[in-house]
Amino acid sequence: MPKPTLAQQVEGSKKFFREMNALGITGIVDGGGVSMYPSSYQTLFRLWQDRQLTVRIAYHLCAPKPGSELADLQNLTQLLPQGFGDAMLHFNGPGEILIWAAWTDGDITPDGKARLAELLRWAATKGYTIQLHWNPDRTVHDLLDVIEDINKDVPVRDLRWTVLHLYDASEDSLRRMQALGLIWGVQDGLYFAGERLQKAVGAETARQMPRIATAMQLGLVVAGGTDAHRVSSYNPFVSLQWYLDGTTIGGVTTRGEAEAPSRRQALEMYTRNPAFMAHDDGERGTLEPGKLADLAVLSADYLTAPVNEIGKIRSLLTTVGGKVVYAAPPFAEGR
Numbered sequence: 089m090p091k092p093t094l095a096q097q098v099e100g101s102k103k104f105f106r107e108m109n110a111l112g113i114t115g116i117v118d119g120g121g122v123s124m125y126p127s128s129y130q131t132l133f134r135l136w137q138d139r140q141l142t143v144r145i146a147y148h149l150c151a152p153k154p155g156s157e158l159a160d161l162q163n164l165t166q167l168l169p170q171g172f173g174d175a176m177l178h179f180n181g182p183g184e185i186l187i188w189a190a191w192t193d194g195d196i197t198p199d200g201k202a203r204l205a206e207l208l209r210w211a212a213t214k215g216y217t218i219q220l221h222w223n224p225d226r227t228v229h230d231l232l233d234v235i236e237d238i239n240k241d242v243p244v245r246d247l248r249w250t251v252l253h254l255y256d257a258s259e260d261s262l263r264r265m266q267a268l269g270l271i272w273g274v275q276d277g278l279y280f281a282g283e284r285l286q287k288a289v290g291a292e293t294a295r296q297m298p299r300i301a302t303a304m305q306l307g308l309v310v311a312g313g314t315d316a317h318r319v320s321s322y323n324p325f326v327s328l329q330w331y332l333d334g335t336t337i338g339g340v341t342t343r344g345e346a347e348a349p350s351r352r353q354a355l356e357m358y359t360r361n362p363a364f365m366a367h368d369d370g371e372r373g374t375l376e377p378g379k380l381a382d383l384a385v386l387s388a389d390y391l392t393a394p395v396n397e398i399g400k401i402r403s404l405l406t407t408v409g410g411k412v413v414y415a416a417p418p419f420a421e422g423r
């Protein structure tokens with residue numbers, strides 16, 4: 089297919105943000121990722137510049153290529169201090185792939201680990217928030233060793249670093265993450281991949297994947313998400329249903345009830361906790377006097393609807409900063 093022009097990309101992104109508004113979304117954290125280059129963000133900046141954004145965005149920057157990650161990120165962030173931007177769009181630090189050798193889900197080499205340590209130490213010293221892809225639990229000790237070491241010199245708690253994915257996180261890893269003040273970003277990938285996982289690890293082990301309730305009991309901030317819309321559904325209600333019942337799109341319940349969050353906890357994984365990730369918890373993420381009027385009126389009561397119908401919930405009215413960005417009947421009348 090021909091590559092869309094900038095004007096087409098702007099139009100397409102605008103429509104996609106409206107689609108998110110129709111699902112009650114008022115803000116997203118973009119964790120950065122593979123094939124998202126600095127040039128990919130030009131569409132976003134144009135929409136921001138033209139005041140056409142209808143979703144608040146905190147974005148992360150992925151290391152563009154293997155080999156020169158630290159130099160590339162140092163160069164790209166020279167004019168991007170942590171938090172640079174405004175209430176609609178701000179830079180939230182490096183994300184997803186920081187060292188390519190530590191990105192693929194195999195074992196990390198000693199050289200890769202040393203380079204990751206150097207990069208993370210730079211990020212901590214500069215006061216950057218980071219989000220980092222990590223699978224599987226078998227190797228996460230490599231990452232946690234590095235962060236514990238940095239934490240002795242530069243406390244990382246207030247930097248709100250996030251470990252992304254880690255579906256098979258053990259209780260021990262979660263304890264170490266909690267002690268460091270790390271956030272756990274756990275997506276809904278198993279909504280599609282649950283059966284495959286069950287076959288690979290066995291039904292008993294799959295029942296504890298991911299250990300959401302355990303993490304919350306330990307006091308970790310756990311944020312939900314959909315990874316990317318080419319990985320999973322971008323619909324937050326599909327995600328919420330899966331967090332609650334652990335049942336895949338094929339109707340197989342892979343996760344046990346013991347690791348399910350409560351409805352309110354699951355909701356916080358999509359509201360309060362990601363706002364915390366984005367350092368925006370003072371302005372949004374909860375409905376309180378003095379906070380921004382970012383809210384959605386839903387088609388059904390999420391707290392009382394049957395769990396297997398939560399995935400069908402949509403927004404009837406969505407506002408961002410008090411401005412209507414989406415309306416369906418009965419709110420659409422006269423508009």
Ligand SMILES: [Zn+2]
Nearest residue numbers: 184221252253
């Ligand atoms: Zn990832």
